[in-house]
Amino acid sequence: MEENRGIWVFIEVTDGKVEGVSLELLGAGRKLADKLEVPLAGVLLGHDVRKISAKVIEYGADIVYMADHAVLELYRTEAFMKAVVAMAEKYKPEIFLYGATPNGKDLASAVATDLSTGLTADTTMLDVDPEKRLLEASRPAFGGNIMATILCKKHRPQMATVRPKVMKALEPDASRKGEVIEEEIHLEESEMRTKVLQIVKETTKTANLAEAHVIVAGGKGMGDKNGFMLIHELAKTIGATVGGTRDVVEAGWLPHDQQIGQTGETVTPKIYFAIGISGAIQHVVGMKNSELIIAINKDPDAPIFDVATYGLVGDAFEIVPQLIEKFKELIKEKGGEISYV
Amino acid sequence: MHIVVCVKQVPDTKIIKINPKTNTLDRRSAPAILNPYDAHAVQEAARIKSRTGGTVTVLSMGPPQAVAVIKKSVEIGADRGYLISDRAFAGADTLATSYALSKALEKIEQESPVDLVICGKHAIDGDTGQVGPGIARRIDIPPITNVIEVSKINSDEKKIVVKRKQLNGYELIESQIPCLLTVEKEINDIGYSPMPNMIKAARYEPVIWSVADLGEVDRAQLGLKGSPTIVGKMFSPPRPEGGKKIEGEPTEQIKELMKLLEEKIDLFCFKA
Ligand SMILES: Cc1cc2nc3c(=O)[nH]c(=O)nc-3n(C[C@H](O)[C@H](O)[C@H](O)COP(=O)(O)OP(=O)(O)OC[C@H]3O[C@@H](n4cnc5c(N)ncnc54)[C@H](O)[C@@H]3O)c2cc1C
Ligand SMILES: Nc1ncnc2c1ncn2[C@@H]1O[C@H](COP(=O)(O)O)[C@@H](O)[C@H]1O
Numbered sequence: 001m002e003e004n005r006g007i008w009v010f011i012e013v014t015d016g017k018v019e020g021v022s023l024e025l026l027g028a029g030r031k032l033a034d035k036l037e038v039p040l041a042g043v044l045l046g047h048d049v050r051k052i053s054a055k056v057i058e059y060g061a062d063i064v065y066m067a068d069h070a071v072l073e074l075y076r077t078e079a080f081m082k083a084v085v086a087m088a089e090k091y092k093p094e095i096f097l098y099g100a101t102p103n104g105k106d107l108a109s110a111v112a113t114d115l116s117t118g119l120t121a122d123t124t125m126l127d128v129d130p131e132k133r134l135l136e137a138s139r140p141a142f143g144g145n146i147m148a149t150i151l152c153k154k155h156r157p158q159m160a161t162v163r164p165k166v167m168k169a170l171e172p173d174a175s176r177k178g179e180v181i182e183e184e185i186h187l188e189e190s191e192m193r194t195k196v197l198q199i200v201k202e203t204t205k206t207a208n209l210a211e212a213h214v215i216v217a218g219g220k221g222m223g224d225k226n227g228f229m230l231i232h233e234l235a236k237t238i239g240a241t242v243g244g245t246r247d248v249v250e251a252g253w254l255p256h257d258q259q260i261g262q263t264g265e266t267v268t269p270k271i272y273f274a275i276g277i278s279g280a281i282q283h284v285v286g287m288k289n290s291e292l293i294i295a296i297n298k299d300p301d302a303p304i305f306d307v308a309t310y311g312l313v314g315d316a317f318e319i320v321p322q323l324i325e326k327f328k329e330l331i332k333e334k335g336g337e338i339s340y341v
Numbered sequence: 342m343h344i345v346v347c348v349k350q351v352p353d354t355k356i357i358k359i360n361p362k363t364n365t366l367d368r369r370s371a372p373a374i375l376n377p378y379d380a381h382a383v384q385e386a387a388r389i390k391s392r393t394g395g396t397v398t399v400l401s402m403g404p405p406q407a408v409a410v411i412k413k414s415v416e417i418g419a420d421r422g423y424l425i426s427d428r429a430f431a432g433a434d435t436l437a438t439s440y441a442l443s444k445a446l447e448k449i450e451q452e453s454p455v456d457l458v459i460c461g462k463h464a465i466d467g468d469t470g471q472v473g474p475g476i477a478r479r480i481d482i483p484p485i486t487n488v489i490e491v492s493k494i495n496s497d498e499k500k501i502v503v504k505r506k507q508l509n510g511y512e513l514i515e516s517q518i519p520c521l522l523t524v525e526k527e528i529n530d531i532g533y534s535p536m537p538n539m540i541k542a543a544r545y546e547p548v549i550w551s552v553a554d555l556g557e558v559d560r561a562q563l564g565l566k567g568s569p570t571i572v573g574k575m576f577s578p579p580r581p582e583g584g585k586k587i588e589g590e591p592t593e594q595i596k597e598l599m600k601l602l603e604e605k606i607d608l609f610c611f612k613a
Contacts, residue, residue: 113436199512
């Protein structure tokens with residue numbers, strides 16, 4: 001255990017691009033590495049990924065462990081897991097972080113089993129105790145009502161998957177220096193038991209909410225599907241994307257992929273309108289990192305006001321129509337169009 | 342086809358209550374149910390069986406009262422079930438859980454070879470999704486997580502094709518059989534159980550195994566002892582400080598909001 005040193009981040013690559021969560025983890029990992037006074041490394045697997053290593057360094061890594069192999073072209077548990085386990089056994093990191101994406105979770109679960117170590121799922125807060133060199137990975141428990149800090153005292157590496165969009169990436173710095181270590185990995189296509197036959201993109205679905213600059217989200221307070229039309233109207237006026245709470249989705253006012261929160265999307269738009277939303281913790285975890293939050297609720301004690309930058313206490317059916325008119329005037333004044341694409 | 346489905350009994354987190362003083366789960370407030378994802382896993386196994394023939398076995402680890410989720414699985418369409426239950430299993434994290442379940446799977450395998458293992462995407466109490474891939478690694482079969490459709494299955498050629506949900510869409514994956522799938526809720530709809538299943542379930546008595554029944558087991562890898570992770574502390578989620586509250590007549594409120602927004606006008610993108 002004493003010989004395990006250094007913080008590792010799994011770098012997830014899709015279509016030649018690094019997933020945002022991996023960059024966020026380099027940012028979070030940098031802080032842990034500085035606290036423990038150890039290097040931060042990115043683990044980069046794929047085919048023709050050498051050019052990506054520079055980016056990993058720009059975003060905070062001191063070292064990139066790279067495996068470039070045709071068998072690693074597309075993510076497959078068995079291939080990636082073998083490569084990662086071989087690297088971890090050789091270089092012995094003390095902390096190893098992965099994005100809580102389908103691939104990140106899948107890989108981390110398999111690697112943890114082979115390395116016989118602990119793995120904390122869906123972490124939303126990370127810290128480290130520098131004396132004990134213990135990773136403190138905190139995550140929502142029991143449906144998000146409470147946070148639990150998970151520790152792994154006697155096994156190394158200490159591993160965690162971390163939810164996208166809760167950590168902050170550093171500003172990329174092109175002058176940063178780092179080392180790229182290329183690993184020879186022995187993999188044979190003929191030994192693989194799985195094959196990716198086809199990748200189908202459905203870009204219109206969740207990408208919308210996740211990338212939206214402005215979101216207008218509505219809750220049960222809109223009364224019924226008809227009342228919820230006001231949410232759509234405001235969104236249309238200001239070129240925003242519509243989202244909602246789980247209760248709204250379960251009532252059938254919105255499709256599943258427009259749910260925001262713990263069991264839905266995590267969003268970080270520039271502006272987030274929360275209208276007729278009480279602000280239950282499961283909803284708030286999915287939107288609290290928005291830059292500007294405007295809440296409209298008739299209950300002055302609604303918890304949504306605790307996260308709102310500006311909170312309007314009142315009836316949405318009186319406020320929103322007037323707001324729509326004001327925005328229409330403003331847009332006209334500014335040139336007639338509002339757009340984020 | 343012999344399909345084994347791993348099912349877990351969980352507290353219903355939809356109606357769970359937390360004691361705000363002790364930060365612990367008020368168990369009386371939460372009825373125990375079959376993990377919803379596992380219900381879909383059983384349903385999918387039953388559907389595959391209706392195409393290929395064979396047997397659906399369910400396997401659970403938990404306290405004696407977890408026989409209830411095995412009975413529920415029989416209601417959905419499982420043929421039989423095993424519960425592994427022993428004090429030695431208590432306090433297991435995902436590593437220890439996958440070890441215990443893989444040992445039980447090996448025992449089931451001795452009686453009748455297993456072609457497919459199906460787990461839920463995650464259990465709603467732990468929310469980890471780590472046990473499925475863990476089991477797959479331990480018995481050395483490929484795991485395929487987040488499955489939303491079993492598109493093709495060919496038991497003669499020992500091949501399966503599934504759709505795996507991805508960040509923006511899905512991928513089509515071909516795998517050799519045996520393999521392990523973890524399934525999303527989209528994979529099927531659970532309707533009412535057929536009457537004969539209900540009757541069978543009511544009378545069904547699952548086999549219960551203790552550690553001693555599992556044969557050669559390394560006790561150091563079980564339960565709390567075999568779990569590398571521990572819960573440090575529990576705390577209420579940090580409460581962010583609220584910003585400015587604007588009260589009064591709607592017209593006045595809007596006026597004030599628009600004035601505040603003027604200062605942040607850069608956040609909006611106007612096109613001239
Ligand atoms: C395991 C688990 C996971 C969950 N995951 C999610 C998740 O991902 N996302 C999510 O959103 N929820 C989630 N929930 C549910 C969450 O706990 C809340 O139940 C839900 O967010 C509440 O939705 P709401 O705010 O729309 O409804 P309510 O809580 O019913 O709030 C309605 C609000 O509207 C206000 N209102 C009423 N009329 C008006 C009016 N005319 N004008 C202005 N305001 C008005 C009321 O004052 C009230 O505050 C989850 C719960 C659990 C247990
Ligand atoms: N105690 C258990 N008994 C049987 N199956 C389990 C158990 N724990 C987890 N599983 C299976 O593993 C899946 C993922 O669980 P988890 O990793 O705890 O989120 C569940 O949906 C079940 O299929």
